[in-house]
Every structure is written in C-alpha cells, then in structure tokens.
Amino acid sequence: MTTFLALSLTGLVVGCIYALTACGLVVTYTTSGVFNFAHGAIGMVAAFTYWQLSVAWGWPAPLAFLTVLLVLAPLLGAVVERVLVRPLYGAPIGVTLVATLGLLVTLLGVGFLAWPPDTTRVLPKFFEGHTITVFSLVIDYNQLLVIVTSIAVAVGLRVFFSGTRLGIAMRAVVDDPELAALAGTKPERVSQLSWALGAGLAALAGVLLAPLQTLNVTDLTLLVINGYAAAMAGRLRNLPATVAGALVIGISSSLVLGYAGPQVVNYVRPAIPMILLFVAVLFLKQERLRAGSLAGLRMPRTAGLRQSVGVGLGFVVVAGLVSGQLSPASLAIGGQGMVLAFIMLSLVLLSGYGGQVSLCQLTFAGLGAYAMGKSGGGALGLLAAIALPAAAGALVALTVVRLRGLFLALATLAFAQAMDQIFFNHALGYGGTLEIPRPRLPLVDTGDDRAYFVLLAVVFALGAIGLLTLRRRAFGRRLIALNDSPAASATMGVSPVMTRLLVFTLASAVAGLGGALLGGLHGSVSPNDFLLLNSCVLLLLATLGGLYTPTGAFLAAMSYAFFPELQKLVPELGQVQFLLTGLGVLALGRNRYGIGGQIADAGERLRSLRVHQVDRVEVARAAG
Amino acid sequence: MLRVEDVEVRFGGVQALKGVSLEVPDAALVGLIGPNGAGKTTLFNVITGLEKPNRGSVRLGAGDTWVDVTSLPPHQRARRGLGRTFQRIEVFSSLTVHENVLAAAEARRSWSRDDASPAQTASEMLERVGLRHLEHERVDMLSTGLLRLVEVARALASRPRLLLLDEPGSGLDSTESEALGDLLVELVQDGRSILLVEHDVELVMRVCHEIHVLDFGQVIAHGTPDEVQRDPAVQAAYLGTSAA
Structure with a gap:
C-alpha cells in the first residue's frame, strides 16, 4: 500500500507539472488561436536560466525564481507575440504551426549554445531536506510546493477567466477580435498579455520540473510536450478537464513504472502521454465544413510538362557531371540532400497541395527503411518499402483524417512520438542499428557511391516531375480546391475524407521509399534517424524552402545537408544557425510561400516583362 | 425537386430558422428573399448539408419518389443533383x-457515368x-x-438538377444583372430548378415563378411575385411598418 501511495504521490507531482504546462498552452491557444509548439522549449530555457542565476551566479533562489517567472518569461512571451505571432494572425494553421516549430528549434539551439551538454547541471530541490510524514508516506517540501502551486494556479486561472474583466476580454478576443475591438478591447494588447501569461506558466512548469531530474535541453523540452496530451483532454478549452487529464497521465505513468514488466516500462511507459494524446484526438468530433473559411492561398505557377522534364533532365546531367568531382564524403552528403529533398516532396504533396500538416513523415521514412532492411533489398524490398508505410499511412489516415489543421498535426505528433518509443526503439534496439541494403537494379551498380548518387538524383527528378504532373491533372486540382475551400469542394461532390485519405497514403509511400533510399545511402539506420523532432525540423525546412514547389524542397534539403560542411569552413556559422532559423521563420510572416515561392514569383515577373517587351516591339513594328 | 419540411x-x-417549410418544383425558379439576417444563407447551408438542423427534414426527388437527405454529407447531396454558390465567395484562389x-x-x-470531356464542359x-x-486569368484578378x-459556371459544371444561388447578382452592373436574369430563365427552360436568394428585388420579381419571404427565421409569405409584392407582412418586413 505504501508503495502504491508513494508511486501515486510521485505521479501526482509530475501530473501537476503537466497540468501547469497544459494550462499555459490552453491560455495561449484560447486567447490567440495559436497553438504554441515551443511551449516546452520556453519551459526548458526558463529552467536553465533559473539554474544560471541561482547556481552558476549564486543569486538567492527566491530572487532567481521570481526574476525568471515574473520578469524574463513574460517578457519573452510578449516579445514572441509581437515579433512572431502577430504578423501571422489569420494565416492558415500550417503556417502558424511552423512558426512556433521554428521558435522551438531556435530555443533548442539557444539551449545547446548557452548550456552545452558536456557539463552536468543539477538544480537543488526547493526546501532540500525538509519533509513531512502523512500516514507513513514521506512527502518532501518540494513535492508539496509543486502540488500547492498547481492548485493555486488552476483556481487562479479559473477565477481570472470567469470573474475578471481582463480574463473575459481575453476570451472575447479569440471568439471575435473585430467585435471585441468594437467593444473597446485592444485585441493585440490582450493577446500579448495572454502570451506573457502562457510563457510564465511554461517557465513555472520548467523550473518545478528541473529539480526532479538532471538538466537536459532535449529531455526537458520533450517532457513538457507531454502536457499536450492533457491540453487535448480539455479540448484546448476546458481548464478543469485539462488538469484532470494531466493528473491521469502523471499518475498512470508512475504506476506503470512501479508495477509493469520491464518491456512495458522500457517501451510503452514513455509513450503513455502520446498514446493518451492520440486517443483524446480520436474522440474529437468531426469538424464541420464551414463556408467563408478560405485558405486564401496564391500558389506559385506550376511548370508545364516540357519545362519540368527539361529541367529534370538538366538536373540529372549536372548531377552526373558534378558527381565525378566530388569526394566520397561529399557524395554521401549530396546524396543525403537528394533523399531528404525526395522525402520533402511528400510534404509538398501533403501539406503544400493538400493543406494537411504532418509531423510524422520521418516515421514513415523509418518504416520504409525498416521494410527494406528486413526484406533484403531487391525489387521485393522496394515494394515493401513503399507498401508498409503506405499501409501504415492509410491506417493512421483512417483514424485521424476526418480532423483538420491543428488536431491532425497533434495526432501525427502523437503517432510519431509513440512510434519512436514503442516501435523503433524495440525493432532496432536502443542505440542499435539495422543494416539497409541498396536496391539492386539492372544496368546500374548501386554499390558504387557515384552511381548511387546519380540514381538518387534521377529518383528526385522523377519524383518532382511526377509531382508537378499530378498537380496539373485532375487529382492535383481536386487537392488544391479542397485546400482552398473545403465547403465549395464538398458541394461539387468531392469527398473530403476520401481525398485526404488518398493523399495521406500516397505521401506516406513517397516518404517510405525515401527512407529506404536514405538507409541504403548510409548502409544502416538507427532509431535516432526518425525522431519526432527531426520530422518537425523537416517540416520547418520544407516550409522555409517553399512548401509549394519541388525547387523549395530541394533548396531546403541541400542547405540542411551541406550546412555542417559550410560550418567547417566558417565555424562562426554554428553560433548563428539557430538565429538563421528564427529569422527564416520571421520571414514567413511576410512571405508564406518560402524561397521556392520567391523564385517562382521572380520567374513569373521576368516572363511577363518579356511578354511586355515583345508587345512593345510588335507595336513599334506596326507603327512603322 | 426539393422539399424542406419544418426545419x-x-x-x-439564437433561433436562426423556425419551422421553415418550402418546396421547389421541377423546372421552376423559386425566389427566397428577406432582410439581412433573416436566415436565407442558413437555410441554404441546411439544404446543402453544411449545417445540421435541430429539427426537420430535407428531401430530394420527384413524383412519388422522395429521398430524405437530411443525414447525408454535402458531397453526397451534390451527387444527388444539388449545386450551389455562396454568399461569401468561395472560389479556388x-x-x-x-x-x-x-x-x-x-x-x-469521378462520381457519375458522364463521359463528357471535363475541359469541354x-x-x-x-x-x-x-x-x-x-x-x-487567375481568379484573384x-x-x-x-x-x-x-x-455560377462552376456550379453548372456539376450539371445539378437543383441550383441554389446565393446572391449571384451582387456586384454586377445593370447590364450584367439583366444578362444573369436571362441566363437563369434559360437554365430553367433547360429543365433545371433554381432556388434564388437575391437582394436585387427587381431581378427576383422579373424571373421567379414563385417567391418565399423569410423574416427572423420564419416564412412570412409565399406566392407569385405579384402576390408577395402586395403582402402587407412583406411590406412591413422590408419597410419596417406594422403589418396590421
């Protein structure tokens, strides 16, 4: 019984921290309509800042605590709202989501840069050494502090949102900012306050969580992500349900740790929050189609067949010529860029054309690599590398594709994280690897690195030409139409669910094939290759490169692959790479079509300039 | 063609629609008018499946064969011959x-056995x-x-048997509006039924066979254009005077 109580207490404490995180998320979402994927990262930065002030610089703990919670974190939240979030109001969910993902990556970078992982950092518990005993259960003051703080915050938020003028104004702003403005509220100021409050709650969760474990940038960020499941339990609106969900997650995880077998503890327990998140999303009602919710996109012009085949051929020829000049190491890096670009094509199809946000594309890539590794290469291997992820994608799509926007993104996030923990760690072993053979093809010696590099260039070129062809045909138009106006599409007889199911399955198959080719390039894969965070980075880069064109995908993938090499030449780049990511995300506020979109626009302007010139010449000729 | 019953x-x-019933016969042009906020677009959304009614039914058919489509999603209603345009424009930008x-x-x-070339259509x-x-041209120009x-062209391309047009004349000049009226008459002569929501009362009176008037979510009048024009309840709804 004592063990049960002790485990429940530990779970209750962790659950309280999840509740704080989730409440912060709900506060930000309900008042600004933007789901902050960087919430966990803000908590992480706050925890490290608290360590910096209280341990490294020796500030008194209460002063450091209050400085972080009441000054630095709210300031960060307010600045993020002003600089990153405000320019994106009214933007499609995919863009706002990627913007906060960009903030997540930037803050992770700041974390690694400011507090390198080569040093062990530990935060002492609050009131270290003080305990009380209740019914033979020893409770330390740190645990009491967490529980009492969480109760106070939950009650305080409840009172704030239902009983104060500012709280009611915050709720009014998300319901209808224009109407709220007419009623005398300043929507921007209210939204900024909510981001400050949300960041404060993230910081509180981070600082309270940090003493319970060794400080680690990634772990802290991801642990706070577990609060997402609790936020979904309250459907991102209901604070009491959110707190209840958080406690269930914390306590159930703790009890599993105490009573379940080692297999479950190792593989399933870390995934419990994400499994619950997936389940919570499954119980959401299907979103109603609404008229008047246009995406308002203006996608770049699509190249014609002749042009895309011509560029594709030129691309392969250049790749062939360049491959002769590259060292084996550069061939591997360039090859990685080609494969990543190919995987990103699945995002162009799914997110760019189809308007669906997926945070699990590398999970499907991992499944493709796994199928290839287990089937021993050859035609059968390639087939398996396409079929297994396609089947998994269809299965996921069947359960979540009725959802759209944020909820679909959260479902794919949960799927990716659960697959990381349960499948890849189990199938490949912690830190283990699986050998992946290269596909065997007639007339091509794929064992030769140069030939394989050219093969990857051919695969990317074919993928890009295929994608552009699809875009110009009926299915492409149907996707664009559904993305632009789901209501109008449905009233022309298009089944939104069936169309999304099809595109999700197709995109999973493309990612799977890419994963198999990536595995073949390196010879093996490990669970770390398909982490959720990597999928997030992939989506982020694809968006910055331009989610609507293969050119954007190629540029994004190549810059990602070659950045470490560039960094060898210019070491200072390492210091600013996360800043560059942040700047890229800020640019999304001005141009949501990315670099690829800019290039396509420039091409269009050039073309129209040429047409005008021809017109002028003809007019001059006609005039005599 | 269409029967809306007690919706x-x-x-x-807020009660947007209260016990609304109306019928659109085959090859008829029926007008649906009323002041802003009367519930016209909500009724269109109910008929096309974008809005679920709390009560009532929507049926499609003819003669003795009527199918209750109230529980069908929008795309399945479209496949049964419903087409529409939107008050807030929903083009694919x-x-x-x-x-x-x-x-x-x-x-x-993709869902019919029509072999006609889509490009030609x-x-x-x-x-x-x-x-x-x-x-x-790109539509955003x-x-x-x-x-x-x-x-309208997009809705026609689905070859609907019943076309629901939500303020198609809004933004057109008088010549264009007249051409639109002629087009609507032609479409009905081809055998289509049309339910028309329009603020251009002159256009409605010119082309419609019968008219339903909605106010505060209720049908307050129904009849031929002449009958509706003379109805005191309609005059009160539009001019704000007492119907008595």
Whole structure:
C-alpha cells in the first residue's frame, strides 16, 4: 500500500507539472488561436536560466525564481507575440504551426549554445531536506510546493477567466477580435498579455520540473510536450478537464513504472502521454465544413510538362557531371540532400497541395527503411518499402483524417512520438542499428557511391516531375480546391475524407521509399534517424524552402545537408544557425510561400516583362 | 425537386430558422428573399448539408419518389443533383478561371457515368456565363461580380438538377444583372430548378415563378411575385411598418 501511495504521490507531482504546462498552452491557444509548439522549449530555457542565476551566479533562489517567472518569461512571451505571432494572425494553421516549430528549434539551439551538454547541471530541490510524514508516506517540501502551486494556479486561472474583466476580454478576443475591438478591447494588447501569461506558466512548469531530474535541453523540452496530451483532454478549452487529464497521465505513468514488466516500462511507459494524446484526438468530433473559411492561398505557377522534364533532365546531367568531382564524403552528403529533398516532396504533396500538416513523415521514412532492411533489398524490398508505410499511412489516415489543421498535426505528433518509443526503439534496439541494403537494379551498380548518387538524383527528378504532373491533372486540382475551400469542394461532390485519405497514403509511400533510399545511402539506420523532432525540423525546412514547389524542397534539403560542411569552413556559422532559423521563420510572416515561392514569383515577373517587351516591339513594328 | 419540411436551426440562444417549410418544383425558379439576417444563407447551408438542423427534414426527388437527405454529407447531396454558390465567395484562389470550373467538371466525372470531356464542359459553362474570354486569368484578378459568375459556371459544371444561388447578382452592373436574369430563365427552360436568394428585388420579381419571404427565421409569405409584392407582412418586413 505504501508503495502504491508513494508511486501515486510521485505521479501526482509530475501530473501537476503537466497540468501547469497544459494550462499555459490552453491560455495561449484560447486567447490567440495559436497553438504554441515551443511551449516546452520556453519551459526548458526558463529552467536553465533559473539554474544560471541561482547556481552558476549564486543569486538567492527566491530572487532567481521570481526574476525568471515574473520578469524574463513574460517578457519573452510578449516579445514572441509581437515579433512572431502577430504578423501571422489569420494565416492558415500550417503556417502558424511552423512558426512556433521554428521558435522551438531556435530555443533548442539557444539551449545547446548557452548550456552545452558536456557539463552536468543539477538544480537543488526547493526546501532540500525538509519533509513531512502523512500516514507513513514521506512527502518532501518540494513535492508539496509543486502540488500547492498547481492548485493555486488552476483556481487562479479559473477565477481570472470567469470573474475578471481582463480574463473575459481575453476570451472575447479569440471568439471575435473585430467585435471585441468594437467593444473597446485592444485585441493585440490582450493577446500579448495572454502570451506573457502562457510563457510564465511554461517557465513555472520548467523550473518545478528541473529539480526532479538532471538538466537536459532535449529531455526537458520533450517532457513538457507531454502536457499536450492533457491540453487535448480539455479540448484546448476546458481548464478543469485539462488538469484532470494531466493528473491521469502523471499518475498512470508512475504506476506503470512501479508495477509493469520491464518491456512495458522500457517501451510503452514513455509513450503513455502520446498514446493518451492520440486517443483524446480520436474522440474529437468531426469538424464541420464551414463556408467563408478560405485558405486564401496564391500558389506559385506550376511548370508545364516540357519545362519540368527539361529541367529534370538538366538536373540529372549536372548531377552526373558534378558527381565525378566530388569526394566520397561529399557524395554521401549530396546524396543525403537528394533523399531528404525526395522525402520533402511528400510534404509538398501533403501539406503544400493538400493543406494537411504532418509531423510524422520521418516515421514513415523509418518504416520504409525498416521494410527494406528486413526484406533484403531487391525489387521485393522496394515494394515493401513503399507498401508498409503506405499501409501504415492509410491506417493512421483512417483514424485521424476526418480532423483538420491543428488536431491532425497533434495526432501525427502523437503517432510519431509513440512510434519512436514503442516501435523503433524495440525493432532496432536502443542505440542499435539495422543494416539497409541498396536496391539492386539492372544496368546500374548501386554499390558504387557515384552511381548511387546519380540514381538518387534521377529518383528526385522523377519524383518532382511526377509531382508537378499530378498537380496539373485532375487529382492535383481536386487537392488544391479542397485546400482552398473545403465547403465549395464538398458541394461539387468531392469527398473530403476520401481525398485526404488518398493523399495521406500516397505521401506516406513517397516518404517510405525515401527512407529506404536514405538507409541504403548510409548502409544502416538507427532509431535516432526518425525522431519526432527531426520530422518537425523537416517540416520547418520544407516550409522555409517553399512548401509549394519541388525547387523549395530541394533548396531546403541541400542547405540542411551541406550546412555542417559550410560550418567547417566558417565555424562562426554554428553560433548563428539557430538565429538563421528564427529569422527564416520571421520571414514567413511576410512571405508564406518560402524561397521556392520567391523564385517562382521572380520567374513569373521576368516572363511577363518579356511578354511586355515583345508587345512593345510588335507595336513599334506596326507603327512603322 | 426539393422539399424542406419544418426545419429549425438554433445557434446557442439564437433561433436562426423556425419551422421553415418550402418546396421547389421541377423546372421552376423559386425566389427566397428577406432582410439581412433573416436566415436565407442558413437555410441554404441546411439544404446543402453544411449545417445540421435541430429539427426537420430535407428531401430530394420527384413524383412519388422522395429521398430524405437530411443525414447525408454535402458531397453526397451534390451527387444527388444539388449545386450551389455562396454568399461569401468561395472560389479556388490558386486556380485559374478555367481550372475552377474544370475542377467541378472533373469531380462530376469521378462520381457519375458522364463521359463528357471535363475541359469541354468547363469551356461551355464559361461561355454560358460570358466569361470565356477570361478563362486563363487567375481568379484573384477578377472583380466580385465576375467571381460570382465563376461560381455560377462552376456550379453548372456539376450539371445539378437543383441550383441554389446565393446572391449571384451582387456586384454586377445593370447590364450584367439583366444578362444573369436571362441566363437563369434559360437554365430553367433547360429543365433545371433554381432556388434564388437575391437582394436585387427587381431581378427576383422579373424571373421567379414563385417567391418565399423569410423574416427572423420564419416564412412570412409565399406566392407569385405579384402576390408577395402586395403582402402587407412583406411590406412591413422590408419597410419596417406594422403589418396590421
């Protein structure tokens, strides 16, 4: 019984921290309509800042605590709202989501840069050494502090949102900012306050969580992500349900740790929050189609067949010529860029054309690599590398594709994280690897690195030409139409669910094939290759490169692959790479079509300039 | 063609539609008018499946064969012959004028046994609404009035038996409005039924066979254009005077 109580207490404490995180998320979402994927990262930065002030610089703990919670974190939240979030109001969910993902990556970078992982950092518990005993259960003051703080915050938020003028104004702003403005509220100021409050709650969760474990940038960020499941339990609106969900997650995880077998503890327990998140999303009602919710996109012009085949051929020829000049190491890096670009094509199809946000594309890539590794290469291997992820994608799509926007993104996030923990760690072993053979093809010696590099260039070129062809045909138009106006599409007889199911399955198959080719390039894969965070980075880069064109995908993938090499030449780049990511995300506020979109626009302007010139010449000729 | 029976829609405490019933016969042009906020667009949303009624039913059919479509999703109602345009324009902004209409024709070919070439259908429909010369333009370059005609062409490309038009004349000048009226009459002569929501009362009176008047979510009058014009309840709703 004592063990049960002790485990429940530990779970209750962790659950309280999840509740704080989730409440912060709900506060930000309900008042600004933007789901902050960087919430966990803000908590992480706050925890490290608290360590910096209280341990490294020796500030008194209460002063450091209050400085972080009441000054630095709210300031960060307010600045993020002003600089990153405000320019994106009214933007499609995919863009706002990627913007906060960009903030997540930037803050992770700041974390690694400011507090390198080569040093062990530990935060002492609050009131270290003080305990009380209740019914033979020893409770330390740190645990009491967490529980009492969480109760106070939950009650305080409840009172704030239902009983104060500012709280009611915050709720009014998300319901209808224009109407709220007419009623005398300043929507921007209210939204900024909510981001400050949300960041404060993230910081509180981070600082309270940090003493319970060794400080680690990634772990802290991801642990706070577990609060997402609790936020979904309250459907991102209901604070009491959110707190209840958080406690269930914390306590159930703790009890599993105490009573379940080692297999479950190792593989399933870390995934419990994400499994619950997936389940919570499954119980959401299907979103109603609404008229008047246009995406308002203006996608770049699509190249014609002749042009895309011509560029594709030129691309392969250049790749062939360049491959002769590259060292084996550069061939591997360039090859990685080609494969990543190919995987990103699945995002162009799914997110760019189809308007669906997926945070699990590398999970499907991992499944493709796994199928290839287990089937021993050859035609059968390639087939398996396409079929297994396609089947998994269809299965996921069947359960979540009725959802759209944020909820679909959260479902794919949960799927990716659960697959990381349960499948890849189990199938490949912690830190283990699986050998992946290269596909065997007639007339091509794929064992030769140069030939394989050219093969990857051919695969990317074919993928890009295929994608552009699809875009110009009926299915492409149907996707664009559904993305632009789901209501109008449905009233022309298009089944939104069936169309999304099809595109999700197709995109999973493309990612799977890419994963198999990536595995073949390196010879093996490990669970770390398909982490959720990597999928997030992939989506982020694809968006910055331009989610609507293969050119954007190629540029994004190549810059990602070659950045470490560039960094060898210019070491200072390492210091600013996360800043560059942040700047890229800020640019999304001005141009949501990315670099690829800019290039396509420039091409269009050039073309129209040429047409005008021809017109002028003809007019001059006609005039005599 | 269409029977709406005792439809009721509530948004929280607001009752948008109260016991609305109306019928659109085969090959008839029926008008639905009323002041702003009367519930016309909500009724369109109920008929096309974008809004679920709290009570009542929507049936499609003819003669003795009527099918209750109240529980069907919008795309299945479209496949049973319903087409519509929107009050707040819903064109596909990334596509050209021709592609907007083509997408509808292609969608039709995917669920019907119609072998007609979608490209040809799209061109025909654009010709019909007078936009053929703009087919290669991107829709975001067009005026509101022209966008409404793109929506009409797109709805026609699905070859619906019943067309629901939500303020198609809004943004058109008098000549264009007159051409639209002629087009509606032609469509009905071809055998289609039309339910028309329109603020251009002159247009409605000129082309409609019968008219329903909605006010505060209820049908307050129904009859021929002449009968409706003379109805004191209608005059009160539009002019704000007492019906008594």
